[in-house]
Amino acid sequence: MLNEFSLISRYFSRPSQAPGSAVLGVGDDCALLAPRAGKALAISSDMLVEGRHFFAGADARALGHKTLAVNLSDLAAMGASPRAFTLALALPVIDEAWLEEFSAGMFALADPAGCELIGGDTTRGPLTLCVTVFGDVDAGRALRRDAAQVGDDVWVSGTLGDARLALGALRNEWTLNAAELAEVQRSLDWPEPQLALGMALAGVAHAALDISDGLAGDLGHIVARSNVGARINVDALPRSATLARQTPQIQRQCTIAGGDDYQLCFTASVRARDVVLSASSQAGTSVSRVGTITAFDEAADAARIVWTDAGGQPLALALRGFDHFDD
Amino acid sequence: MLNEFSLISRYFSRPSQAPGSAVLGVGDDCALLAPRAGKALAISSDMLVEGRHFFAGADARALGHKTLAVNLSDLAAMGASPRAFTLALALPVIDEAWLEEFSAGMFALADPAGCELIGGDTTRGPLTLCVTVFGDVDAGRALRRDAAQVGDDVWVSGTLGDARLALGALRNEWTLNAAELAEVQRSLDWPEPQLALGMALAGVAHAALDISDGLAGDLGHIVARSNVGARINVDALPRSATLARQTPQIQRQCTIAGGDDYQLCFTASVRARDVVLSASSQAGTSVSRVGTITAFDEAADAARIVWTDAGGQPLALALRGFDHFDD
Incomplete structure (x- = not known):
């Protein structure tokens, strides 16, 4: 049985896809994100709850995609360019096949968008997904x-x-x-x-x-x-x-x-x-x-x-x- | 009955306590946070689930305090100085007395720490609290x-x-x-x-x-x-x-x-x-x-x-x- 730490490590901690983006990623008390000169950081957080935002038993790969997509959409609505995100998730059980699919769906969207997973939290609980996303934008040009x-x-x-x-x-x-x-x-x-x-x-x-x-x-x-x-x-x-x-x-x-x-x-x-x-x-x-x-x-x-x-x-x-x- | 938007507005949207901290706070697609010169942003996210991290029926004011405290503690562990946080919460029902106490406990800790609530999400669901917190730190001096x-x-x-x-x-x-x-x-x-x-x-x-x-x-x-x-x-x-x-x-x-x-x-x-x-x-x-x-x-x-x-x-x-x- 995986414990919390090996879980994070196996599915959500990867070599950085965008070298130099985060100073420090998954695995410390905090991630460190270095600002880009002249840019403000656009920040949005969305929580998805099973039975409310998606059906129980929803396809895990699609759910991984959608969980990040709804947050990236908030960046799009500000005219911001994606940089990074955190993922907090409560899971009723550890289901490795589910985690494999969920993370694959999430990274398939994150990687081409240049959006790096820099931290988060995992716990046991009713299936709940909370992503906080970060993007760069000129404050004066934000939508x-x-x-x-x-x-x-x-x-x-x-x-x-x-x-x-x-x-x-x-x-x-x-x-x-x-x-x-x-x-x-x-x-x-x-x-x-x-x-x-x-x-x-x-x-x-x-x-x-x-x-x-x-x-x-x-x-x-x-x-x-x-x-x-x-x-x-x-x-x-x-x-x-x-x-x-x-x-x-x-x-x-x-x-x-x-x-x-x-x-x-x-x-x-x-x-x-x-x-x-x-x-x-x-x-x-x-x-x-x-x-x-x-x-x-x-x-x-x-x-x-x-x-x-x-x-x-x-x-x-x-x-x-x-x-x-x-x- | 309060809907989602009046709920956010009543309990979680306040005049900024730290003028000039966030460029744009609660109420848009994203919050905007302007970086401080030479500082990296320390970011941490924690999810608290009822029955797992706190007892069902826990005192709402203490819970508001603790939800933010465990995140500020991650900033402390990096040597970072608090700036802002987002709050995503799933609530089984809208209980105004509970929200009043919960937000009071949270802000009583946030305000003296100079940590401004800049955004978040509310939805119906099993009681779940997810805070993402932001602090400033010199990347080279971070713990x-x-x-x-x-x-x-x-x-x-x-x-x-x-x-x-x-x-x-x-x-x-x-x-x-x-x-x-x-x-x-x-x-x-x-x-x-x-x-x-x-x-x-x-x-x-x-x-x-x-x-x-x-x-x-x-x-x-x-x-x-x-x-x-x-x-x-x-x-x-x-x-x-x-x-x-x-x-x-x-x-x-x-x-x-x-x-x-x-x-x-x-x-x-x-x-x-x-x-x-x-x-x-x-x-x-x-x-x-x-x-x-x-x-x-x-x-x-x-x-x-x-x-x-x-x-x-x-x-x-x-x-x-x-x-x-x-x-």
Whole structure:
């Protein structure tokens, strides 16, 4: 039986993949990370709990990928470049096959991203995964939530809603055939953090975040923090061919209120359209213009976000973001 | 009912206590931390699970203190100066009275230490707490585990074993009267990270760590990583008056194999004794010289650590550190 220390050593302590990144890695009281000249360190921490963020018995390799991916997505949303991460995990039992797959999935994402595992903790407990991730960014060019300007375009990357479409099928909210499910489940299980796009947008976009809880809730953070409103064309929200074949109600629910997409939502000046499109092309990720940032009068008692159809007619939608305390 | 976002806002998002520390704190995709010139960032992450690291129903204020204390102790063990931390927590229910107490206990330790909460995550799940802590340290003066030198003195701070003595009483392994239990339980529930001592020892001590898993296991890391041995005088291990009244067997078990003390164990040159004592006095923490680092011959098949009595006679002890995967 492996004890805690040989466990760390066997699966999570490797020769550094990025020589010179961390001064001191796994195995001491602390890791040491040397700052890069002129850069601030972007830091984010996410906790994933079995039965809440992933199904019991989830594929270990996909879970290793997703645990790191959701954290890298936070770096992408700041325009930061990945450097390192820590991993704390509680495991009900030591299952070597599981650890082998989990760590393989995690490192297959970490290594090409230049993100080194520098420390962490392992303990026995209900399966819980906590990653804290570190990236470099110019503080003045970081993509914050509170920087949207009235008149900005609102953009989203990739397509929205496939992860929610897969989740709904797995929960029997609706039915997909096997080929459809396989196609959209990839978005749920293997989300790709939009790192290249985030870095290309640093200093170009005004506000940005990653869509982890659904566009309605997440864009809600941008407009609230920036003290503005938004007008969004629901029909312009990009969606996969599979999602586009579902009923209009499912399409709207998935694109607007679907979590777990990990695409970027950002705002940028109308004058920056060409620069945004060239950032998109440079990053190899599509972007779609879906609306406009509007002035918001707190006293007027109106919704901050107005959802419209392609003709500009406001729609009455009772949709909201995903809240981890809302069963 | 509070949702995730108002929860974060109410209990964990406060005006910065240390203006200028973090560029951007709680509430964005990432926090931004600006490096200090010439310093490396020391980073440590610990996960605490209910029923494993603390009893179900543990006092929330003490738990808030301890969750941060065990992480600050890792900074102390590197000689680093605290700057900031993130907190990820899974909660089975939202209990506002609990959150009020938990956050009060955490901030009462964080604020005087100059350690700012800059981000984190909250979710529903079995009660699990994960803190990642950040400190500044000169990379060249950091107290590592692999730097013990043959001939070094071995020192420990404070007294050892009270936390284990309290735990044993709470588990009915032995009996203490109420006054004794109250006295030693403070070490278990309210451990004090030895930050001032750690900083005073940076550049003075050779190797160091904090004793979280018991002296035998933790000193075992120093000697293994430094490829040396050690000879420790068991009778010289500092203990409280309460522990000194227990049977010799309990005293040894608690001082040598007791976890959760969060005192420092460090090695330093014999020539540095006066400097160590003056660091101790400057930090207001007692230190005791308990043994010597010895040469170790891997081929000789001997124990790396020889435990002796005050007369230098080796003792046969079957003791080990605390392993979170060893029930």
